Amino acid sequence: MDKVGIVGFYQVKLYSDANYGRYEMIFEAVRGAIDSAGLKKKDITTAISCTNDYYDGRTISNCYTVEVGGGYMADESKVEMDGAHAVLYGLMRILSGNHKLSLVWGGSMASCFPYHAARLYETDPTWERPVAYVNDITAAGFQMRAYLEKYGVSIEDIAKIAVKNRKNASRNPLALQEAQNANITVKDVLDSEIYADPVTELMVAQPCDGVAALLLAPEKQALKITDNPVWITGVGYNQETYYLGDRDLTKSMSMELAGKMAFDAAGIKDPKKEIDLAEFFEAYAHEEVIFSEALGLVDMGEGTNLNSEIDGDIPINPSGGAIGGNPPCGTGLIRIIEAAKQLKGEADGYQVKDAKKAIASGQIGMCAQNNIVYILEGGN
Amino acid sequence: MTEKLVVTNKGFVRADFSFWVGLYMDKFYDSFENKKIIGNKCSKCGKVFVPPRKKCGKCNETIPLDNNWVNLPNTGTLLNYTITHYKVSDRAARKAKKPQIIGMVQIDGSDTAIVYRLLNIDIENVKIGMKLKIEWEEKPKGNPADIKGFVQV
């Protein structure tokens, strides 16, 4: 796979109830990304958006975002998954040679809809949805218990992940204010409200309002546009089976397969040694552990023993991750942007030292049924 | 961005949905009316599925509609559980009056697990691996709610 450059990006500040409109937010992100690359709207030949009709509360949610999303008279389309999947489509359009600059944006306003109720629409309508025992919260409860039981890990170890991410988020000015807490303790996490035992409120990535955008260009053009592009050298995506009862919840099969595809593309043999940091879309704290095991950053069952602090062995989610703010359809895209910031050395306050290669991931579905992984490399 | 001006529009848009359950689930729910659980079996790998389905995802084999049905008992094993205070419906996620135990139960003789409530079991007594049995509605109507939940054997 040819490498593709990230030449510009922008993320709006995340709010739990933003005091401005959806279109203004989209425009701010898109305009910000174009400005950050020193380009103009007319340079955009293809625009990929990422929204969800259920999250936006309307059919064809992309038809009114054409103008603000930079899609007017451009070759545009919409991916209805995570923002990271939209980046995949933008990447494909660059790799095809049909386009030289591709704009990708994604996000939504979770303050406008009941997020967990909308997630229920994802379940099998002929079996699980009418009784509603399976939803994203209980699915996470099952997964965390399965993991704890299998490896004999204590719940405190999972709570530590939430503590780390919330502390990291406090250093990230764009993170959700409610998630930022520099003084949080494991006890605070465990004492917070029980969502689906053993999952507690502070282990959950809180849905919020936000939009992010980024620009992709082929190698040659990327070097003309900016002196310091971040390269996407590998990508992998995969979806596993649906029914929770069919799956081994203690691991993430789709993440494993996606990782394999991405590492093959980027020529990475030993992720443990080669990867300097990871930005995961962990909708729940335990997913971060399961993802790092699936990608081989740590041995199976050892995920909670990894030192993943900003100055640790492999820093994970130095920006605070999805626990630091989770705007549906935008979270995975923000992970890519945060990883890119680290590689460019622009992560003020939460910079990882000597970051050369990073992983960023996005997901959708119950217990992260569909995962996507990027390998990013910095500098020239 | 600085001004606090919010336009609120009230009014409902109502759209009714009626989901066709399909050929396989139709037979499954028919058996519910007799308080019976059935599954179907992949001809290739021999796995037994509850609920029954047209395709074995592992083998990519079509399971014939007329054969491969397996009668299953009303009993099963608890594989996993979670305790939640939240009730999620099509419209909202709200707090329930008391926590409910949701269990992932493998019906004996099947290779998958189904998710239902556990009834009349104290939270302290829930144990993975415990034996359970289906508690049926008195007058089943042939839908997923016919299974009220699982009780301890």
Add this chain to the structure above:
Amino acid sequence: MGRQVAIVSAGFSEHASKRSDVNIAELVSEAVEDCLKKAPSVSFEDIDAFATGNMPGFEGSNLPELWMADWMGARNKPLMRVTTGGTTGGSVGIAGYYTVTAGLPGIDTVLAIAFEQQSQGDTSVGLANVAYGEVSLLNYLGLTYDQVGRLLSAGAAIGVAAYQATNYMHKTKIVEEDLARVVVQNRRNAAKTWWAHLKMPNLTIEQVLDTPYISFPLRYGMVCPASDGACAVLFTTEEKAKNMCDIPVYVNGVASVAHETAILGYSASGSAQIDPSEQLGAMKTSEICYQQAGISFPRKEIDYAEVYSPFPNQELMWVEKLGLFEETTAPEMYKNGVTALNGELPICCSGGVNSTNAIGASALERPAVAALQIMGKASNQVPKTVHTAIGHGWGGSLNLCTMMVMSDEPQRKWR
């Protein structure tokens, strides 16, 4: 740089107004099975990735691919979901094309699947939702939110199309009979397509004109049905295609260009009035496609076209906007039989969207049928040899457009 992409097979489920015998997953599996049956050398193991989509609001299921994974054969495979309203099918086809051409490691063969089971929900409410969300526009039009029922005729597709139709009729000076003629051609063609929905082999212009108006000038007999159905198209690389079928259909141009949103002719901001029969986006789409495919004279070089026309006026309009006929001449061509099965430029010989409309799938069925015509495997095959064909789709609030140019010769544009 991108690789040449080819279509090797296309499959359909049977379409009907109520496929209540199956659920969405089973409906989709029918199309997948039909697609693989037509390419006997291909098995599920050969499919490396999936591109899928539908109109989410119509069935009341968000991301149905998640639970349908096993039914599609997509377990432990890469999958990308693309939805863009009416153009969803076209966008899914284009996503399938891009997934192959991008050359991601290990991905050569991609199955694109689009589907819709409209009988499960309320399509008119779903479509009215396109306008509902737009509070600023509603205010501009003097409607409050609880009065949106009035927009049911306007917000749903027929109302929007009626404005488009009157604008087009004004420009071309055609009468209703010209619209009915298009319908008759389509429904008679549909009678010879096995999977089509409204099959009317003996329909006449008088019968169409005898039905009541829904919204002037569109009569009940002119409007597309709401169907349940699914379509699957198999994309692969040039090298692999040769072993998978006799005549690979090369995808030489794809584009989907959007112009500004407008409801009832007002742009979304309420700042301008737009003629819905102008279609700048469609014109740009076809321009990009032809350029990619190296087509300089579409009127001469295209042998077959499938356009997305739920309403007959649109079929006339699209063939002009996509450069197949001069502006305002399309009605004449339908009169002279140029567009008939044995005509010079046959159009929508499957019966088109006018006869079968499973919305999410419709825009994928257009390139699918066009590809089958090139392969010589279409249900209602045109007698002449088809070398180059187009498949088109529109959606959104008349502002989105997709198009795919296919040919039996690869266009080596990159080399």
